[in-house]
Amino acid sequence: MRRANVVGLGLIGGSIGRALRARGWRVQGSDVDGARAAEAVRLEVIDEAGLDPAAELTFVAVPALAVPDAVKHVLETTTGLVTDTAGVKASVVASTTDPRFLGGHPMAGSEQEGLEGADGELFEGAVWVLTPTAETTDEVFATVASVVSSLGAEVVAVTPERHDSLVAVVSHVPHLAAATLMTLADDRAEEHAALLRLAAGGFRDMTRIAAGHPAIWPDICEENRAAIVEGLDGLIAGLRSVRDVVDRTDRDALLALLTRARAARTNLPTRVARPADLAEVRIPIPDRPGAAAEVFTLASELGVNVADFEVYHSAEGAKGIMILLIEATASDLFRGGLIARGFRPGVRRLE
Amino acid sequence: MRRANVVGLGLIGGSIGRALRARGWRVQGSDVDGARAAEAVRLEVIDEAGLDPAAELTFVAVPALAVPDAVKHVLETTTGLVTDTAGVKASVVASTTDPRFLGGHPMAGSEQEGLEGADGELFEGAVWVLTPTAETTDEVFATVASVVSSLGAEVVAVTPERHDSLVAVVSHVPHLAAATLMTLADDRAEEHAALLRLAAGGFRDMTRIAAGHPAIWPDICEENRAAIVEGLDGLIAGLRSVRDVVDRTDRDALLALLTRARAARTNLPTRVARPADLAEVRIPIPDRPGAAAEVFTLASELGVNVADFEVYHSAEGAKGIMILLIEATASDLFRGGLIARGFRPGVRRLE
Numbered sequence: 001m002r003r004a005n006v007v008g009l010g011l012i013g014g015s016i017g018r019a020l021r022a023r024g025w026r027v028q029g030s031d032v033d034g035a036r037a038a039e040a041v042r043l044e045v046i047d048e049a050g051l052d053p054a055a056e057l058t059f060v061a062v063p064a065l066a067v068p069d070a071v072k073h074v075l076e077t078t079t080g081l082v083t084d085t086a087g088v089k090a091s092v093v094a095s096t097t098d099p100r101f102l103g104g105h106p107m108a109g110s111e112q113e114g115l116e117g118a119d120g121e122l123f124e125g126a127v128w129v130l131t132p133t134a135e136t137t138d139e140v141f142a143t144v145a146s147v148v149s150s151l152g153a154e155v156v157a158v159t160p161e162r163h164d165s166l167v168a169v170v171s172h173v174p175h176l177a178a179a180t181l182m183t184l185a186d187d188r189a190e191e192h193a194a195l196l197r198l199a200a201g202g203f204r205d206m207t208r209i210a211a212g213h214p215a216i217w218p219d220i221c222e223e224n225r226a227a228i229v230e231g232l233d234g235l236i237a238g239l240r241s242v243r244d245v246v247d248r249t250d251r252d253a254l255l256a257l258l259t260r261a262r263a264a265r266t267n268l269p270t271r272v273a274r275p276a277d278l279a280e281v282r283i284p285i286p287d288r289p290g291a292a293a294e295v296f297t298l299a300s301e302l303g304v305n306v307a308d309f310e311v312y313h314s315a316e317g318a319k320g321i322m323i324l325l326i327e328a329t330a331s332d333l334f335r336g337g338l339i340a341r342g343f344r345p346g347v348r349r350l351e
Numbered sequence: 352m353r354r355a356n357v358v359g360l361g362l363i364g365g366s367i368g369r370a371l372r373a374r375g376w377r378v379q380g381s382d383v384d385g386a387r388a389a390e391a392v393r394l395e396v397i398d399e400a401g402l403d404p405a406a407e408l409t410f411v412a413v414p415a416l417a418v419p420d421a422v423k424h425v426l427e428t429t430t431g432l433v434t435d436t437a438g439v440k441a442s443v444v445a446s447t448t449d450p451r452f453l454g455g456h457p458m459a460g461s462e463q464e465g466l467e468g469a470d471g472e473l474f475e476g477a478v479w480v481l482t483p484t485a486e487t488t489d490e491v492f493a494t495v496a497s498v499v500s501s502l503g504a505e506v507v508a509v510t511p512e513r514h515d516s517l518v519a520v521v522s523h524v525p526h527l528a529a530a531t532l533m534t535l536a537d538d539r540a541e542e543h544a545a546l547l548r549l550a551a552g553g554f555r556d557m558t559r560i561a562a563g564h565p566a567i568w569p570d571i572c573e574e575n576r577a578a579i580v581e582g583l584d585g586l587i588a589g590l591r592s593v594r595d596v597v598d599r600t601d602r603d604a605l606l607a608l609l610t611r612a613r614a615a616r617t618n619l620p621t622r623v624a625r626p627a628d629l630a631e632v633r634i635p636i637p638d639r640p641g642a643a644a645e646v647f648t649l650a651s652e653l654g655v656n657v658a659d660f661e662v663y664h665s666a667e668g669a670k671g672i673m674i675l676l677i678e679a680t681a682s683d684l685f686r687g688g689l690i691a692r693g694f695r696p697g698v699r700r701l702e
Contacts, residue, residue, distance in 0.1 A: 107551040127549055156545055169539050170550045174532055174557045176597070179612035180589040181525055184582075186615035188520050193654025194507055197620050198478055199521045200458040202560040204619065206525045209553040211616040214609030218602035225597055231535075232594040236587055238531040243583040246527070246576055251569035258565030261530035264537035265562040268555065269548050303544025 001026050004147075005051050005058035005078065007070050008032075009040045012085050012106065013061030014118025017045040019151045022120045028052040032062075036115060045118050053078050057147060060084040064219035068095035075100060083144050087167065087216065088223035089131045089160035102144050103131040103160055106153060107171070113213045124152035129167075131160040132293030138285060138320070141293040142311040155306060157296035168227035172220060173235055176228070178210040269305070278307060279331040282346045283322045283338060285311070291343075295322060298337050304330045325350070352377050355498075356402050356409035356429065358421050359383075360391045363436050363457065364412030365469025368396040370502045373471045379403040383413075387466060396469050404429050408498060411435040415570040419446035426451060434495050438518065438567065439574035440482045440511035453495050454482040454511055457504060458522070464564045475503035480518075482511040483644030489636060489671070492644040493662040506657060508647035519578035523571060524586055527579070529561040620656070629658055630682040633697045634689060636662070636671045642694075646673060649688050655681045676701070 004020050006013045006029040017027045017040065029046035031037045037049035051058070057080050060070045064086040074082050075098050083104040086092050093103040108126035128148040132141050145155045158166065185203070189195040199207075221228055245253045285291045292311060299306050308325040326334055331347045338345040355371050357364045357380040368378045368391065380397035382388045388400035402409070408431050411421045415437040425433050426449050434455040437443050444454040459477035479499040483492050496506045509517065536554070540546040572579055596604045636642045643662060650657050659676040677685055682698045689696040 107549060109551070109553065127551060129549065154548075156548055158543075158545055162543065162545075166539075166543060166546045166549050169536050170546060170554045174554050176593050177528060177532065177590065178553075178557060179609050180586065180593055181528065182612040182615050183608065184585050184589055185520050186611070188517075189615075192509075192513065192517060192652065194509055194513075194651040195517045195521060197505075197507055197651070197654070197656070198458060198480065198517050199619055200460070200478060202460065202529075203521045203525050205556045205559045206529060207612075207616050207619075208556045210609070210612040212613070214606055214613060217609055218605050221597045221605055222600050222602065225600060229594055229598050232590055232597065234535050235531065236590050236594065238535055239528065239583055239587050239590070242527050242531055243580055243587065246572045246583065247580050249573050249576060251573065254569050254572055255565055257534065258530050258561075258568055260537070261533040261558075261561040262563070262565055264533050264540075265558050268550055268558075300545035300548070301543065303548070305548070 003028075003052050003055040005029060005055045005074070006046060007051070007058060007060045007074060008062035008066075009036050009045065009115050010061065011113055011115070011117045012108075012122075013059065014040060014043075014045045014115045015108075015120060015122040016059050016061060016085075016151070018118050018120030019123060021045075021047070023150060026052075028055065040115055043115065043118070045115060051077060054080070056080045057143065058082045062086075063216060064088050064092065064223050067092045071096055071101055081140055081143055083130075087171070087220045089129075089163045091223045093131055093133060093160040097135060099135045099137055099140060102136055102140050103163075104144065104148065105129040105131070105163065105167070106148070107167075108153075109209075109212060121152065123148070126153050127156050128153035129163055130155055130157045130293075130296070131163050132157055132290065132297065133160065134290060136290055136293045138290070138292040138311065141290075141296070142322075145292075145296065145309070146311070149308070155296065155309075156300050157293060158300050159297070164224050165227045168224055168231040172224060172228045173231035175209050175212075175217070176232065177235060178207050182207040182210040269303075277328050278325045278350045279328040280348045280350055281324045281326055281331065281334060281338075282348070283324070283343050285320045285322055286342065292322060294341065295324070295338070295343065298341060299324070299326070299334065302330070302333055302337050304334045354379075354403050354406045356380060356406045356425070357397060358402070358409060358411045358425060359413035359417075360387050360396065360466050361412065362460075362464055362466070362468045363473075364410065365391060365394075365396045365466045366459075366471060366473040367410050367412060367436075367502070369469050369471030370474060372396075372398070374501060377403075379406065391466055394466065394469070396466060402428060405431070407431045408494065409433045413437075414567060415439050415443065415574050418443045422447055422452055432491055432494055434481075438522070438571050440480075440514045442574045444482055444484060444511040448486060450486045450488055450491060453487055453491050455495065455499065456480040456482070456514065456518070457499070458518075459504075460560075460563060472503065474499070477504050478507050479504035480514055481506055481508045481644075481647070482514050483508055483641065483648065484511070485641060487641050487644045489641070489643040489662065492641075492647070493673075496643075496647065496660070497662070500659070506647065506660075507651050508644060509651050510648070515575050516578045519575055519582040523575060523579045524582035526560050526563075526568070527583065528586060529558050533558040533561040620654075628679050629676045629701045630679040631699045631701055632675045632677055632682065632685060632689075633699070634673045634675070634694050636673055637693065643673060645692065646675070646689070646694065649692060650675070650677070650685065653681070653684055653688050655685045
């Protein structure tokens with residue numbers, strides 16, 4: 001029976017506990033609030049309160065600013081691997097050089113909150129970002145990646161700095177924009193009660209994330225300040241340009257903007273679905289550290305979807321092979337990139 | 352058999368056609384594109400191509416800038432009432448003083464488009480704004496309001512100018528903001544292919560409306576320019592303030608903003624659901640023009656939800672009574688407002 005720990009029993013930590021237990025793991029857990037750990041046992045989110053020193057993997061699911069201390073504590077008191085779930089990564093990853101740690105960020109949320117909202121299926125179909133560094137060994141990367149994949153998530157690997165700059169654009173800035181739109185409408189609703197009754201589906205969609213619990217955001221905004229400020233500056237500049245287009249009744253410019261936005265929205269990537277579209281890529285793992293993480297990071301850079309993967313080690317231990325399933329249409333692109341980085345991939349179309 | 356016309360057979364016009372036919376109306380229709388009217392007959396969206404001169408009510412569902420000419424034509428060639436569906440109202444309503452016309456705006460959309468997307472249930476649960484003026488008679492208001500209510504929509508009455516200023520905040524500005532966010536992310540995606548794969552549920556929710564067809568927006572932005580520019584200025588100012596809060600790591604101010612946004616989002620009004628919560632308000636219609644519209648407009652001003660209503664005229668014709676179902680908790684508020692405006696309401700709680 002595989003064994004894991006979860007530190008921090010909120011929505012994410014609780015959901016990880018449930019998801020692991022549903023897949024046969026034995027899960028222990030802790031929380032700064034001792035009563036919550038007991039409650040988690042009662043709710044069958046974890047098996048037992050307190051950390052298992054021999055657990056294979058510990059998930060640290062505490063607020064971003066508390067992650068470095070919690071990771072340090074877990075590295076000292078357990079012998080297994082450690083990952084975290086914070087929404088910012090550069091500062092967290094920089095806080096430890098221990099190769100047993102690999103940063104992570106499951107991009108899943110819920111309007112539920114806390115342990116009560118814990119849902120073992122929260123990660124089905126979600127992207128789970130892993131942020132390997134040059135120190136990340138194949139074993140650590142492959143283990144964490146395969147465990148989070150087994151929870152139904154799709155692994156995307158990027159550097160910690162890249163993660164923070166990307167999520168500023170697709171998560172942090174949109175969240176702050178949703179909250180700003182909501183408060184603006186609320187201000188105006190004081191003048192006229194009907195305003196919010198006119199808030200139809202589009203407005204409800206746009207502001208839905210503003211209903212989330214605010215508690216995680218001060219840490220995120222502090223840790224990712226530079227990228228968020230840059231993203232907000234970009235949004236403000238974009239809106240100022242739209243404002244001028246509307247003000248001077250430039251119909252062509254408006255249509256061009258909306259047409260481009262529509263195409264981009266329509267083309268948002270979705271998960272690989274049918275096996276008929278898949279290709280199998282076999283990559284002998286070269287005898288150097290970090291190769292598995294590098295393969296995944298390259299896939300992300302190239303926009304190649306990894307639908308599934310496995311890492312096999314030969315009986316002698318040192319060498320091994322990675323097998324990835326990717327979209328068949330991306331196989332040349334991926335092969336080109338792999339060869340350029342010194343890998344020797346073999347690609348086979350699955351029928 | 353009641354008879355209606357639909358002018359303009361796109362998504363909205365086609366959906367009105369289907370919805371009316373499903374409720375037993377005979378519907379004729381026209382479109383600048385004659386082939387489309389024939390197609391609408393073939394798809395059973397309308398019964399017959401061409402306008403019925405004796406139709407009780409004609410819906411003009413053409414782009415905003417084309418509404419004045421289309422309304423004028425319908426008023427000249429038919430004897431019934433006329434309403435429109437444009438997303439801006441002040442300019443449209445100002446274009447005619449004929450008391451047979453009442454402006455309207457169904458706040459329903461779809462990612463579908465055109466006649467092919469026409470859906471007879473599009474208006475179920477949607478708000479349908481009507482914009483009466485001082486010239487709007489009880490007969491016109493009550494007829495149009497009861498027909499659109501019968502399609503499943505909830506009627507909200509406000510002045511045309513008020514409508515435009517409110518929808519700028521809850522529809523036009525959010526739409527432009529969604530498009531701006533989407534294009535920003537798309538710009539950044541050129542630097543790093545993984546960016547859009549990190550676009551999780553929140554981002555998808557926020558940009559969903561950007562997938563809508565852009566064609567209606569140049570007219571809307573031209574007609575509602577001043578309110579949209581003002582709304583965008585407000586959003587830009589709000590975002591600049593958030594940017595400064597993040598930049599100076601003002602955790603308290605950030606938490607206050609997000610907490611307020613969350614409360615406002617959580618409290619967005621929903622439809623009245625259970626009959627147990629309803630009160631019946633009976634209002635003798637005084638012998639003056641525009642009383643029915645005034646009652647509805649007052650309900651909107653006070654934020655009172657009208658779940659259902661009927662207008663009865665006495666056998667002698669001139670006098671009548673309006674019966675409205677509202678949320679029971681709002682009955683004192685509404686009664687106070689009605690008395691202040693010279694009505695004599697009777698309120699009865701429904702059990």
